[in-house]
Amino acid sequence: MSPGESRLLEFVAVRLESMLRRPAVWGSLQSVEERILQLLELRRVLLVPTASANDTRRLMQTYSKFVARALDGATAEPLAIQLERTGRSAEFATLMAKFVESELATFLADGHREASEGDDGLRSTEIDVTARVLEYLRLDAEARARRHQAPPVEAIEFPDQKHS
Amino acid sequence: MANTRGQFQVEFLTSVVASGGQIAGARFSLQRSPVKRAEPMYSLTLEQHGVRSLQELPWTAELERFLLFDARRKMDTLDEEVERFAAILLNNLATAAADTRKDFVQAVLVAVLRERPEYDLGALLDRTGAPPPSRESARYHDCAAFIQHSIDGLRNTAIAILGYSPEQATGAMRDALGIVIDETFHISAADQLFPRRS
Numbered sequence: 001m002s003p004g005e006s007r008l009l010e011f012v013a014v015r016l017e018s019m020l021r022r023p024a025v026w027g028s029l030q031s032v033e034e035r036i037l038q039l040l041e042l043r044r045v046l047l048v049p050t051a052s053a054n055d056t057r058r059l060m061q062t063y064s065k066f067v068a069r070a071l072d073g074a075t076a077e078p079l080a081i082q083l084e085r086t087g088r089s090a091e092f093a094t095l096m097a098k099f100v101e102s103e104l105a106t107f108l109a110d111g112h113r114e115a116s117e118g119d120d121g122l123r124s125t126e127i128d129v130t131a132r133v134l135e136y137l138r139l140d141a142e143a144r145a146r147r148h149q150a151p152p153v154e155a156i157e158f159p160d161q162k163h164s
Numbered sequence: 165m166a167n168t169r170g171q172f173q174v175e176f177l178t179s180v181v182a183s184g185g186q187i188a189g190a191r192f193s194l195q196r197s198p199v200k201r202a203e204p205m206y207s208l209t210l211e212q213h214g215v216r217s218l219q220e221l222p223w224t225a226e227l228e229r230f231l232l233f234d235a236r237r238k239m240d241t242l243d244e245e246v247e248r249f250a251a252i253l254l255n256n257l258a259t260a261a262a263d264t265r266k267d268f269v270q271a272v273l274v275a276v277l278r279e280r281p282e283y284d285l286g287a288l289l290d291r292t293g294a295p296p297p298s299r300e301s302a303r304y305h306d307c308a309a310f311i312q313h314s315i316d317g318l319r320n321t322a323i324a325i326l327g328y329s330p331e332q333a334t335g336a337m338r339d340a341l342g343i344v345i346d347e348t349f350h351i352s353a354a355d356q357l358f359p360r361r362s
Contacts, residue, residue, distance in 0.1 A: 154226075
């Protein structure tokens with residue numbers, strides 16, 4: 001993986017962590033949903049460089065199935081709209097976080113097949129994709145650890161002022 | 165160059181002010197709950213070139229020093245000021261505990277507050293169950309002096325820098341110290357999780 005790709009992967013991990021932790025800071029839930037899906041598309045392209053950047057079909061298929069499982073009577077509308085309509089907006093971040101994780105699991109389950117389609121060097125491609133996934137998991141763990149790092153303990157000192 | 169989260173926060177706010185912006189509103193919450201540690205959070209309304217934006221900033225010592233001593237910023241309500249004072253005192257107690265044992269610092273805090281009738285915390289202090297600390301050691305005197313300086317220094321700062329009246333400052337300190345005792349000894353949390361039969 002090139003340093004540029006590594007930096008992009010780090011950007012994806014950090015941005016996903018931030019959006020899932022405080023989605024309201026990043027705009028309306030619908031726009032956050034779109035941006036998370038775009039980041040996941042970028043993550044797929046970075047993890048499997050041989051995959052076509054224009055092929056978002058697999059991701060959207062996985063997402064539609066996930067939404068259908070998560071909501072009774074799910075429609076083709078964005079998840080954020082469906083949750084708002086049923087007064088369940090508070091569940092948005094939890095559901096999206098579940099999808100971000102399950103999408104990676106789905107990718108691990110069938111991603112190698114995707115990576116090796118039409119590739120003569122099957123073994124080396126698999127190893128490369130696995131190395132990229134491991135790198136992503138490391139960057140994701142670092143992003144979470146930075147967020148939860150206990151701040152250094154430092155006293156607030158007060159100037160000497162006398163008041164009754 | 166900024167390295168810590170607090171330094172980043174201060175650098176950001178300083179740049180906003182330097183470019184003609186201002187902190188138009190300041191809110192604060194300890195974000196307390198019986199099942200997790202408090203996560204103190206500032207919500208600052210920033211105004212730049214007529215445009216307002218809301219920034220949520222986790223409490224850090226650097227940010228607090230900037231808002232208190234440089235920006236001289238009050239909170240929008242006195243209730244939020246009380247929670248902010250509690251966060252400052254909890255931070256200073258954590259600092260003292262880093263140098264010695266946590267239960268020792270807690271016992272010294274209770275001993276110090278028992279000698280401060282103006283804060284009228286007797287009933288709450290009786291529920292702490294903290295044993296009286298030995299007053300013989302230099303460690304006790306250092307710790308007690310630090311806690312007293314934190315309490316008095318914060319009250320004086322509330323008057324001299326934030327512009328509260330002495331009565332308002334004492335009232336806010338009393339409520340803040342109540343929160344500190346409650347958080348430190350998990351009194352409300354115990355009541356909620358294990359209600360006592362009357």
